[in-house]
Amino acid sequence: MINFGMMLNQLFTDMLVPGVSVGEKVIRSVAVYGFLILLLRVAGKRTLAQLTSFDLVVLLLLSNTVQNAIIGNDNSLVGGLLGAVVLIAANYVVVRILYKHRRADRAIEGSTSILMHHGKLLDANMKHQLITNVELERAARKQGISNLSDVRVARLETGGVLTFELESPTAHERHLTDLIARLERIEGLLERLEASGTKQEADV
Numbered sequence: 001m002i003n004f005g006m007m008l009n010q011l012f013t014d015m016l017v018p019g020v021s022v023g024e025k026v027i028r029s030v031a032v033y034g035f036l037i038l039l040l041r042v043a044g045k046r047t048l049a050q051l052t053s054f055d056l057v058v059l060l061l062l063s064n065t066v067q068n069a070i071i072g073n074d075n076s077l078v079g080g081l082l083g084a085v086v087l088i089a090a091n092y093v094v095v096r097i098l099y100k101h102r103r104a105d106r107a108i109e110g111s112t113s114i115l116m117h118h119g120k121l122l123d124a125n126m127k128h129q130l131i132t133n134v135e136l137e138r139a140a141r142k143q144g145i146s147n148l149s150d151v152r153v154a155r156l157e158t159g160g161v162l163t164f165e166l167e168s169p170t171a172h173e174r175h176l177t178d179l180i181a182r183l184e185r186i187e188g189l190l191e192r193l194e195a196s197g198t199k200q201e202a203d204v
Helices: 002-016 022-043 045-049 053-065 067-071 077-100 102-109 123-129 133-142 171-203
Strands: 113-117 151-156 162-166
Touching: 022 045, 022 067, 022 077, 045 053, 045 151, 053 067, 067 077, 077 102, 113 123, 133 151, 133 162
Parallel strands: none
Antiparallel strands: 113 151, 151 162
16 A cells, blocks of 8 residues: 555656746747747748648657757656647737737748749749749649649748639630630521521422
């Protein structure tokens, strides 16, 4: 019974008693949060877009790399929950500040990059964002766009999302409209031929 009580006491101690002070936990979490925001801002929006498997690997490894920087010498349940609360709170504060101050929002989030305009690729912007034609085409196909010639504007949003605005109408829609117009002309011609044949029969 004594050994069991000691084991139970040790278990609760490991779970509920943080390995570092609350102040250190808060400072570590906020520092890592701020550093990652700056790092991702420098890395560019394409990292957030995860256009390739390499971008995804970087993000996955990044989360694992900074883990120890946040938790320190602490594996307790309370310490982990505290770190999560601090990160959520820090993010809430930052979002509130950016919401009220649009200049700060643009400075941190950056601005939207236009990669394509009226079917023409903007090579300078593509090069600046390190996005290739193949990656842009792949992103378009994921959104059901088979041909970039149908795209009026392609944007890389501040959150790393690639968005596309289609020409109106698209090349496919123009082709269908042309076919319908031709069919209507053929139908009209057939109706006139039938009417002419009927009139000739009546005259006879």
